[in-house]
Amino acid sequence: MTNKPSKTKTSYYRRLLVAHLIDTGINTPPLILETTGMPRRTLQDTIKALAELDIECTDAGGTINRSYSITSWGAINKGWIKNNLQKIKDVLEL
Template identity: 65%
Template sequence: MNSTYSKTKTSLYRRLYICYLIDSGINTVPSLLEVTEMPRRTLQDAIAALAEMDIKCTAYGGTINRSYTISCWGPIRKQYVKENLQHIKGVLGCS
């Protein structure tokens, strides 16, 4: 993560990136961990915090086979995330 960005910004962008991935079909904890290279706890906390942004993320399946879907992006424009994905990934230090 780039230290020139605030924790608030990186937290927001982390959540947006996770939403984008879930919506794109990368929707299980193992696949999200592989793509994002985030610590498991950070990833799980970010998913749990989506509701604070009025993003509806629903979990399906058991603890082993759990997958997620985004049924409502709340106040976030999904198109904005798509159009700014490279910048979002850059802020997070993702390739």
């Protein structure tokens, strides 16, 4: 039996990773999809779910040239994400 991370943990880490990518300039759906390899629908759901963590994400542009930006991290410490990025990627198997 392997110690697979829980769905709660992977979902949380996926949200943190996507917010981090957006905040560091990988902020369009094609760039995020290329970087993470996640399905488009998962990306859409993840971006919508950022609000559940009080991470405020705004979008600009139309359907084809949409880009995102993080306007507030709420209670999330983005320094922790930066310092633990490899751990996050390992849990998400990236």
